[in-house]
Every structure is written in structure tokens, then in C-alpha cells.
Amino acid sequence: PVRLGIMASGTGSNFVALCDAVSDRTLSAEIAVLIYNNPGALVAERAKERNVPAVLLDHRQYKPREELDRAIVAELQRRNVEWVVMAGWMRIVTPLLIEAFRDRALNIHPSLLPSFKGAHAVENALDAGVKITGCTVHYVREQVDSGPIVMQAAVPVLPDDTRDTLHARIQAQEYRILPQAIALAVHRSRSGS
């Protein structure tokens, strides 16, 4: 099993989906640590319920950005994390973290990249009037939301959608593809392809 470090900022429903995939063995992994940046984030409760160590690294206490990433990398390395998964991580990461986990860091984003990068992907897709959107798992690179794509799923936009109804439909696909994409990326790196 691959040792994962999960980074999350908020609700943590993708974190829960990953824990479920690990416990029902559809994903051969162990979750070594959850790193979160917002005190009171629901994801921390979810980690505690599942006996996953939850470490708060509050970005407000680390300036500049690199200092937060330095603390994150130290925590991940201390726990022998092999792969990092950003599952609802809402901070921009710097080369310091990207280089420490080069080709071993994945992010999930709620659009069909390269469309709708950034923090408001669901809303931006609605505003643009697209009829299909979705989610993307990709490697983390210096350019935000731009690394090589591992997996995507398409989702229809329905006429009466609000940001919340559309986001819920996208998230159902996130829970499905994130564990699969991790397994695929890890497998590829181990088989050297």
C-alpha cells in the first residue's frame, strides 16, 4: 500500500471517499496524515472519527507562502508520506512543495480542465452556460490547475442547476475517480511507464 498524505481545506467529502476506498480495499493505500489549513474545518472531525492524524497548519501563521509549504513538506516527510493528494485544498502551492513531491502530488479540480481554472470553477461553468462540465484529477505543477491530466469525468449541466446542485453532481464523480486516479498514477510510476 502507498502511504498518502491528504491536504484539504473544508468539508472533506473527498477525504471521506478516500478513507472509504481504503477501508473497502478498492484503493491499496494507507492514509498517513491529513493536513488542513482552516481551524474548525469539518474535515478535521472526519479524520478524527477515522483515526487519521489531523495536523492543522494555518496559512495565516506562515508568511510568505513558502513557509507554509516548508511546514507541510516537513510534516509529510516526517510521516514517510510517498504521495500527496490535494482533495479540496484551496491554497496555491509553491515550487518548494511541488519539487519535494515531483510527480507524486495529485489535485482534484471541479471542472474539465483546462476550462475553468481557479477557486470558482463550478460557478464559472454555470455563468459560461456550458452544458457539460465535470472534474479532473491532475499532477500538481507550478502553473495552477495545469499539470498533466490523469483522469476526468463529464457531468451534464441541467437547466435549473444552482451552484450547489451542480457541485453535488460533480462531487459524486469526484468520489468515484479520485481513488481510481491515485491507483493509476501510483501504478504507472511503479511500473516505470
Ligand code: GAR
Ligand atoms: C471539491 O469539489 C474539489 O474539487 C474542490 O473543492 C471541493 C472540496 O470538497 N477543489 C477546488 O475547487 C480546488 N481549486 P470536499 O472538501 O467536500 O472534498
